Amino acid sequence: MKVKIRGLVPTKMFPKITSLHTFVLAVLFLTTALTGRALPVSFRSEIAPLLLAQCQGCHGAEKAKGDYRVDSYTELMRAFEEKPPRVQAGKPAASLILQLLSSEEADDRMPQKSAPLGVGQIELVRRWIGEGASFDGDDPNAALVQVIPMRRHEPAPAKYPRPIPITALEFSPDGRELAASGLREITLWNPATGGLVRRIPNMARRTLALAWSPDGKQLVAAGGIPGELGEARVFDPDTGDLLAVAHRSGDVVLDVKYHSIGAMFAVADAENRIAIYNSADFSRRRLIDNHADWVLALAWSPDGKFLASASRDKTAKIFEAKSGEAISTYSGHRAEVFGVAFRADGQQVFSTGRDGKIHVWKAELADTTGKRFGAEKVAELGGLGRAMARPRMVADRLFTHADPGRVRQHDADSRKLLREFNGAGDWVQSLAHHAPGHRLATGGHDGRVLVWDTQTGKLLSEFVASPGR
Amino acid sequence: MSLSRFTLPVLLAAASAHAASRQVSFQHEILPVLTRQGCNAGTCHGSPSGKGGFALSLFAFDAAADYAVLTRDQLGRRVDLFTPSLSLILRKPSTALAHRGGLKLPRDSREYRILRDWIDQGARTDPPGTARCEGIEVTPGTAVVLRWPEPVQHLRVTARFEDGSQRDVTHLAKFTSSDEAIIKVDSGGRVAGRRRGQAAVMVRYLEHVAALPFTLVKPAPGFNWVVPSSANYIDTHVHAKLRELQFTPSGLCSDSEFLRRVHLDLTGMLPTATEAGMFLDDETSVKRARLIDTLLARPEHAVFWAQRWGDLLRVNPARLQAKGVQAMHRWLVDAMASNMPHDRFARALLTASGDTFTNAPANYFRAASSRDDALETTTQLFLGARLACAKCHNHPFDRWTQDHYYGMGAFFHRVQRATVDKKKGGKGEVLVGTASEGEVTHPRTGRTMAPWLPGRGEVSVPKGTDRRAVFADWLTRPDNPWFARAAVNRIWAYVMGRGIVVPVDDFRDSNPPVNGPLLEALARDFAEHGFDRGHLLRVILNSRTYQASSRSTPANAEDRQLFSHYQAHLLTAEQLLDAVCRVTGLAESFDGLPAGTRAIALPSPQMNHAFLKTFGQPSRDTACTCERGSGPQLAQALEFLSGDLVHSKLESGDNRFRKALAAGKSDHEIVDELYLAALSRLPSTEERESARRHIAKSDNRAAALADVCWAILNTNEFVFQH
The missing domain is CATH 2.130.10.10 (YVTN repeat-like/Quinoprotein amine dehydrogenase)
Known part of the structure; x- marks a missing residue:
C-alpha cells in the first residue's frame, strides 16, 4: 500500500462543523429554529466551552488578570472585595461581564486585543444571565473542562484524502x-x-x-x-x-x-x-x-x-x-x-x-x-x-x-x-x-x-x- | 439583495479556489507573512526562548528550523492538514482561541488566506530548485521629498530572483517607519507625512532590507530665505538642508558664548577670568580663528581628548590593571598631542602585539578579551556599525548577516592573549600575539569562514601574514566609505552636541544621516587631508554653524537635528567638576593621584566619587559612547542645590571669594570675578545690582557672597554648554 499522495484534494469532504462553539451555536440555531422558542441556555454545554476557549487563557488559575478567574462556575460568580460580582444573575444589563464583552471601545472590550465575540455568542451569555445564570452540573467548583459534557466525536472519513502523520x-x-x-x-x-x-x-x-x-x-x-x-x-x-x-x-x-x-x-x-x-x-x-x-x-x-x-x-x-x-x-x-x-x-x-x-x-x-x-x-x-x-x-x-x-x-x-x-x-x-x-x-x-x-x-x-x- | 448575498460567497469561493491552484511558497510567502504580521518579532515568538513554547527564528533567518517548528515539532500540533482552519497557527492569531499576543491575523485578511492555502496544499517546503530571492528593489528608489498638502507616497517592493524573474512582493513585505511622529507607513506600503522633518522607511522581505529616506516639507508661514553668510562648506550644506525644510538659521553667538563653548570643547575647561577678560577686550576680527588655533596647541587639549578615547577603549584598571591604564593614558595623550593621523591611530591599535605594560596599544586586545569582543568593538569604533545582533541571527534592522559576522571575525580569531602572572614571574601583564593558524566555524551552518570584508567579499590572506594587518589596510584606505564617516561623525557630535548620524556609532540604511551631503563632504575632506583630526576640528569650529547662537528663533525652534541653532548640552561630569573647582578656586583631590589633578586628566574613572557618578562618568565597561550618561536627572539638580561637594567648597575658608575678601577687594570686583570665572562674561547691570543688594542686606559678607556664588552655580548657563 505504498501510495503517492498528490493531485486534487477535496477539502470540503468533512462536515464543516468541527470547532466546539460553532457546533454549539449551530445546535442552538437549530433548536431555536425548530421549536420557535429557545431552550434554556446550558452552562455546561454552551457557556463553559465559550469561557474555556476565549477567556480562561488570561483569567485562569495560572494567570488571573484583574484578579478575576473564570475557570470554574464558582470562580466566575465570585464577588471581588467590595465590588459586585461580574455576573448578576437575572440582570444582564447590570452584569459587568456583559458590558465588557459588548463594549464598543476596543480598549475596554473583552477579550482584549482580540476580535470581538460574535453577536450570537454575546446573545447566548445575555440569555444565560437573564435566565438566572444557573449551574446545570454536579460540582460548581469543578474546572470548566470537567464540566463540559463528554463529547461524541465526529466519525472518521471512510477514505483519507491524504496520509495522516503517525503520532502514536x-x-x-x-x-x-x-x-x-x-x-x-x-x-x-x-x-x-x-x-x-x-x-x-x-x-x-x-x-x-x-x-x-x-x-x-x-x-x-x-x-x-x-x-x-x-x-x-x-x-x-x-x-x-x-x-x-x-x-x-x-x-x-x-x-x-x-x-x-x-x-x-x-x-x-x-x-x-x-x-x-x-x-x-x-x-x-x-x-x-x-x-x-x-x-x-x-x-x-x-x-x-x-x-x-x-x-x-x-x-x-x-x-x-x-x-x-x-x-x-x-x-x-x-x-x-x-x-x-x-x-x-x-x-x-x-x-x-x-x-x-x-x-x-x-x-x-x-x-x-x-x-x-x-x-x-x-x-x-x-x-x-x-x-x-x-x-x-x-x-x-x-x-x-x-x-x-x-x-x-x-x-x-x-x-x-x-x-x-x-x-x-x-x-x-x-x-x-x-x-x-x-x-x-x-x-x-x-x-x-x-x-x-x-x-x-x-x-x-x-x-x-x-x-x- | 438576495442575489448579492449569494454571489459574494460564490465569488470568494472561486477566488480561493484560484489561489489554491498555485503552490504557495514557504520560503517566499509564508516566512515573509510571519515577519509581516509580527509573529517572529523579538518581543514575540522570535525571542530566543519563544513565547508559550512556540519559538520561531527572529525575522525568519533560519527557514529550516521554522519549517520544522511549524509542521513537525510537538507532534505537528500547529498545523491541521485535514481541516486547515483548525490549525493552531490560524486559530490563535485570529483569536478563535485565546492568544496572548492578540489579534494578529484577522480571518478575512490576505495573510490568513495565504497561510490557510499553504496548509491546505500540505504545508510543504518549496520544490528543490526553487529560485532564491537575491534582493529587493523599492520604488521609488531614491530619496523622496513629500510636500503638503499631499505628503503621500505609495511604495512598491519588487523581489529579484536568481533565475532572473521578478515579482511584486509589496503585499508580503514589512514596512517600518524610523520615526512615527514624522511619517507613518501602513502595511500596504502607503507612506503619509505627519509633520516636517526627515525619517526613513525600512522595508524588509526575508533577509533583504532596504531603507528609503524621506524629507517632509511643510510650508512654514512667512518663510523667506535670506542667504546667510557661509564660512566654509559646512555652512553651505547645512543651509541647503535648512532651506529645503524651510528653517532659518539663528545668528552668531556672542564672543563670551563662543569663548566658553570652544574652551570646553577643546580643553574641557572653562577659560580663566583673565583669559576671558583678554578675549573679550580683543578687537581684532580674526580673534575666534586665532583662539581655535591656540587651544588646539594646548596640552590640555590632548589630555581632554585622550579622556574621550579612554572611555571608548575601556581604559580602566579592572581590565588593564593600573600599569596598563598608565601606559594607555600616556600613549593616548601623546597621540592627541602629536595629532596622530586617525588612520595611523587605528592601525596602531588594531595590529598591536607584545607586552601591555610596555607597548600600550596592545591593551586594545586586552580590553577586547575575545574574538567576538574585538570584532564588535572594532566595527563599532571604526566603522560605526553595531554588529553584535548578527552574532546570533541576521541583524534585524540592517544588512549585516551572521555570515558577515563570522567572516569578519576571522580577522581577529588568531589573536592570542597570555597573562604573565606572579607564578610566571610577571606582574599581571598580558602578552598579545597572533597564532599562525585557526579558523572560525559558523555556529549554525558549521562552515569554515574565510575572512570577509564589506564591499570586498572573501579575501585570501597569504600564509604568515597577520590577518589584522590586512583588515587595517582595508579599513584605512582613503576610499573606505565607512572609516572616515564614522570618525567625522564622532568628532562632529563631540563639539556639536549631536551627531549627523545618531547614535554616533549606529550607521544603518534604516538610520540615515540627517544631512548626507554634509557627512560626505566632511568625510572626503578628512580623508583628503590624511585623516588629520586637527584640520577637521579647525574646519568645524570655524564654521558659522558651530558658532551659531544656542537661542532658537520662531523660524527654527521646531528643529532639533539640522543644526539651525546650537544644541545646548550639559557639561560632562569631569568638565563640571573642574568648572566648580575653577569657580571656587579649590582643587579636588583624587585617590592616589597628585594634588591638583583635574578631573578631565584622570587616567581612569574614579569609581567612588559621588559627584562624578551622579553626572554620568562612565565606568568604561563598553566601547559605546552611550555609556556616558547625558540626560539631566533630578539627582544632578539636588547635587547642586544641596550636595556635599558644592556645599563644602562654598564653606571653605580658602575659596576664591573669601581669599578676595581677605585681599581687600570690593563686592563689585568679587562679583565680576565670579561671573567671569563661571560664565565667561561680566554680570549685567541688573545682576550686579541684585548681588549688591543681597550683600548689603546681610551682616555677613562672606556668607552673602557664598549665596551669590551658589546662585551662579545653579544657573543653567553654568551647567550647560551653550
Whole structure:
C-alpha cells in the first residue's frame, strides 16, 4: 500500500462543523429554529466551552488578570472585595461581564486585543444571565473542562484524502496488531502485511499516545484538539466500545503508560499534570501537579513503584507512585526534555531532549522520604543532530531513540550504538517496540509505518497507515 | 439583495479556489507573512526562548528550523492538514482561541488566506530548485521629498530572483517607519507625512532590507530665505538642508558664548577670568580663528581628548590593571598631542602585539578579551556599525548577516592573549600575539569562514601574514566609505552636541544621516587631508554653524537635528567638576593621584566619587559612547542645590571669594570675578545690582557672597554648554 499522495484534494469532504462553539451555536440555531422558542441556555454545554476557549487563557488559575478567574462556575460568580460580582444573575444589563464583552471601545472590550465575540455568542451569555445564570452540573467548583459534557466525536472519513502523520503507535501485547493514530479514530493494522484490521471510532481529533493493558483488554488513547481539549479515552480494542473518558484537560494529553502489572495507567498532559488512574473503575488514584510546563512523556520503573517524567520545563523527574512525591529532579539537559526510560534494572534513567543528547543519570530510588535532590549524571551521548521530534525510548534490553528520519538502537549497559534503522523519509513521530517478537515499528510524519526485525535489522513491512491510501 | 448575498460567497469561493491552484511558497510567502504580521518579532515568538513554547527564528533567518517548528515539532500540533482552519497557527492569531499576543491575523485578511492555502496544499517546503530571492528593489528608489498638502507616497517592493524573474512582493513585505511622529507607513506600503522633518522607511522581505529616506516639507508661514553668510562648506550644506525644510538659521553667538563653548570643547575647561577678560577686550576680527588655533596647541587639549578615547577603549584598571591604564593614558595623550593621523591611530591599535605594560596599544586586545569582543568593538569604533545582533541571527534592522559576522571575525580569531602572572614571574601583564593558524566555524551552518570584508567579499590572506594587518589596510584606505564617516561623525557630535548620524556609532540604511551631503563632504575632506583630526576640528569650529547662537528663533525652534541653532548640552561630569573647582578656586583631590589633578586628566574613572557618578562618568565597561550618561536627572539638580561637594567648597575658608575678601577687594570686583570665572562674561547691570543688594542686606559678607556664588552655580548657563 505504498501510495503517492498528490493531485486534487477535496477539502470540503468533512462536515464543516468541527470547532466546539460553532457546533454549539449551530445546535442552538437549530433548536431555536425548530421549536420557535429557545431552550434554556446550558452552562455546561454552551457557556463553559465559550469561557474555556476565549477567556480562561488570561483569567485562569495560572494567570488571573484583574484578579478575576473564570475557570470554574464558582470562580466566575465570585464577588471581588467590595465590588459586585461580574455576573448578576437575572440582570444582564447590570452584569459587568456583559458590558465588557459588548463594549464598543476596543480598549475596554473583552477579550482584549482580540476580535470581538460574535453577536450570537454575546446573545447566548445575555440569555444565560437573564435566565438566572444557573449551574446545570454536579460540582460548581469543578474546572470548566470537567464540566463540559463528554463529547461524541465526529466519525472518521471512510477514505483519507491524504496520509495522516503517525503520532502514536503501539503493538498489542501478543504482537499481532499494531494500533495507530488516525483522524478522530484509532486504526489497527496487521504489522506483517500492512493490512487494516479494524477501526475504533469516537476518538478525539488527534491521538498522541497509545497504551495497551498487559492483558490486551484495554487500549488507552491520549490526545485531543490542540489548544482546546485533552482526553484520555479507554476502549475495548476488540469491540471498539468506549469504556471511559478517564482524563480531561484544556489542552492535549501527551502521553499514557500502562503499569506493568496492569492495575493502573498514568497520563501526562499539556496542563503540566500527571495523573494515575485505576484500570478497574477508571477512578483517579493520584494527581501530580509538580512540573512547571507540559509533561511530554512518562515511564514506569521496572518494579512499578516509580514514575519518571519528561517535561518542557527542562527537567526530568522521578515520582513515587504511591505518594505522588517527587523524589528526584534531573536538569542536565538545560533544554526541553522529550523522553524518559528506565534501564531494566531500574538503577539508571535515560532521557533525551532538545539539546540533541541522551543523558544517563542515576535513578536514586532508595530515597522515598520525599526529599528532593538533583540527580547525578552518569554519561552523555551526543550526535543526535537537531532532534526536534519527540523520541520514544524503549528500555528493555535495548534502547532506541528517534530523531528526524533516523532511529537508533543503543545497548543500555555499554551505551554503544548497536544498529540504525534508516528508511523513514520524514520525521519519525512515534516508535513501538514488541520485545518478545523482536519487532520495532516507526511511524512517520508522512504517514508511513515501517516494521523492522530488531535482531537482524531487516525491514519487514512498510505501509501507509491511513484507510483508503 | 438576495442575489448579492449569494454571489459574494460564490465569488470568494472561486477566488480561493484560484489561489489554491498555485503552490504557495514557504520560503517566499509564508516566512515573509510571519515577519509581516509580527509573529517572529523579538518581543514575540522570535525571542530566543519563544513565547508559550512556540519559538520561531527572529525575522525568519533560519527557514529550516521554522519549517520544522511549524509542521513537525510537538507532534505537528500547529498545523491541521485535514481541516486547515483548525490549525493552531490560524486559530490563535485570529483569536478563535485565546492568544496572548492578540489579534494578529484577522480571518478575512490576505495573510490568513495565504497561510490557510499553504496548509491546505500540505504545508510543504518549496520544490528543490526553487529560485532564491537575491534582493529587493523599492520604488521609488531614491530619496523622496513629500510636500503638503499631499505628503503621500505609495511604495512598491519588487523581489529579484536568481533565475532572473521578478515579482511584486509589496503585499508580503514589512514596512517600518524610523520615526512615527514624522511619517507613518501602513502595511500596504502607503507612506503619509505627519509633520516636517526627515525619517526613513525600512522595508524588509526575508533577509533583504532596504531603507528609503524621506524629507517632509511643510510650508512654514512667512518663510523667506535670506542667504546667510557661509564660512566654509559646512555652512553651505547645512543651509541647503535648512532651506529645503524651510528653517532659518539663528545668528552668531556672542564672543563670551563662543569663548566658553570652544574652551570646553577643546580643553574641557572653562577659560580663566583673565583669559576671558583678554578675549573679550580683543578687537581684532580674526580673534575666534586665532583662539581655535591656540587651544588646539594646548596640552590640555590632548589630555581632554585622550579622556574621550579612554572611555571608548575601556581604559580602566579592572581590565588593564593600573600599569596598563598608565601606559594607555600616556600613549593616548601623546597621540592627541602629536595629532596622530586617525588612520595611523587605528592601525596602531588594531595590529598591536607584545607586552601591555610596555607597548600600550596592545591593551586594545586586552580590553577586547575575545574574538567576538574585538570584532564588535572594532566595527563599532571604526566603522560605526553595531554588529553584535548578527552574532546570533541576521541583524534585524540592517544588512549585516551572521555570515558577515563570522567572516569578519576571522580577522581577529588568531589573536592570542597570555597573562604573565606572579607564578610566571610577571606582574599581571598580558602578552598579545597572533597564532599562525585557526579558523572560525559558523555556529549554525558549521562552515569554515574565510575572512570577509564589506564591499570586498572573501579575501585570501597569504600564509604568515597577520590577518589584522590586512583588515587595517582595508579599513584605512582613503576610499573606505565607512572609516572616515564614522570618525567625522564622532568628532562632529563631540563639539556639536549631536551627531549627523545618531547614535554616533549606529550607521544603518534604516538610520540615515540627517544631512548626507554634509557627512560626505566632511568625510572626503578628512580623508583628503590624511585623516588629520586637527584640520577637521579647525574646519568645524570655524564654521558659522558651530558658532551659531544656542537661542532658537520662531523660524527654527521646531528643529532639533539640522543644526539651525546650537544644541545646548550639559557639561560632562569631569568638565563640571573642574568648572566648580575653577569657580571656587579649590582643587579636588583624587585617590592616589597628585594634588591638583583635574578631573578631565584622570587616567581612569574614579569609581567612588559621588559627584562624578551622579553626572554620568562612565565606568568604561563598553566601547559605546552611550555609556556616558547625558540626560539631566533630578539627582544632578539636588547635587547642586544641596550636595556635599558644592556645599563644602562654598564653606571653605580658602575659596576664591573669601581669599578676595581677605585681599581687600570690593563686592563689585568679587562679583565680576565670579561671573567671569563661571560664565565667561561680566554680570549685567541688573545682576550686579541684585548681588549688591543681597550683600548689603546681610551682616555677613562672606556668607552673602557664598549665596551669590551658589546662585551662579545653579544657573543653567553654568551647567550647560551653550
